[in-house]
Amino acid sequence: QKEVEQDPGPLSVPEGAIVSLNCTYSNSAFQYFMWYRQYSRKGPELLMYTYSSGNKEDGRFTAQVDKSSKYISLFIRDSQPSDSATYLCAMRRTGNTPLVFGKGTRLSVIA
Amino acid sequence: GAVVSQHPSRVICKSGTSVKIECRSLDFQATTMFWYRQFPKKSLMLMATSNEGSKATYEQGVEKDKFLINHASLTLSTLTVTSAHPEDSSFYICSARDQARASGNTIYFGEGSWLTVV
Numbered sequence: 409q410k411e412v413e414q415d416p417g418p419l420s421v422p423e424g425a426i427v428s429l430n431c432t433y434s435n436s437a438f439q440y441f442m443w444y445r446q447y448s449r450k451g452p453e454l455l456m457y458t459y460s461s462g463n464k465e466d467g468r469f470t471a472q473v474d475k476s477s478k479y480i481s482l483f484i485r486d487s488q489p490s491d492s493a494t495y496l497c498a499m500r501r502t503g504n505t506p507l508v509f510g511k512g513t514r515l516s517v518i519a
Numbered sequence: 520g521a522v523v524s525q526h527p528s529r530v531i532c533k534s535g536t537s538v539k540i541e542c543r544s545l546d547f548q549a550t551t552m553f554w555y556r557q558f559p560k561k562s563l564m565l566m567a568t569s570n571e572g573s574k575a576t577y578e579q580g581v582e583k584d585k586f587l588i589n590h591a592s593l594t595l596s597t598l599t600v601t602s603a604h605p606e607d608s609s610f611y612i613c614s615a616r617d618q619a620r621a622s623g624n625t626i627y628f629g630e631g632s633w634l635t636v637v
Contacts, residue, residue, distance in 0.1 A: 451631040506568055
C-alpha cells in the first residue's frame, strides 16, 4: 500500500459545481497536510495548509483533515474554468521532513 | 508571500554535457531545500534533501554522482545534472520550508525547470 493514495481522475465538472477531492494515507505520523494546485508545465502552488485534524476555509476552498480515518479532503465551491488544474495532496511528519505526495487529481471545469 | 525562484525555467543541452539549476528562497532563509523530479502526468518524486552547509541526503535509486547538490547558503541550493543523457530529460522542481513563519511548516515550490537533453 502506498503511503498516500489519491484518485488521479480525470474529474470533469460543470462551472459552478462543488468539487470534492480527497486522499487517504497510511502513516499515522503525518501531522501536516497540504493541498497544491499545479497548472500544466508549472511548479505546484500552495492552496491550503492544515495542521492535525480539523477544517480550514479560505475563500472558495475548504480543507478537512480526519486523522482518525486517515482521510483528507479539499472542497472547491462555485468552481470556475480557471480552477482546471491538477490538485496534489501532500503531507509530512514533524521535523525537517519532505512532503509525501499523492498522484494528483486532474480537474476540468467546463464553462 | 514567500517565494521560491528557480532558474533556468527551460534548458536544452547536448548529451554528455552538464547543466546547473538554481533554487533560491527570495524572502526567507531555508536551511533545508528539497529537489523533486516529475515526469509528464506523474506526481513529484523526491530526489534529495539539500541541507545548508552539509552533504545532501539522496533518496534510494538516485545517483549522487550524477545529480550533484550544493547548498552553499541559506537562500541558494543548486542541482547539477552531470553528463546528461536523454533519459534525464524531465521537469525538476525545488522546494523550501519557511521555518520562520507562524505556520512554521509551509513548504513552497519553485516554478520548476524543464530539462531537455538532445
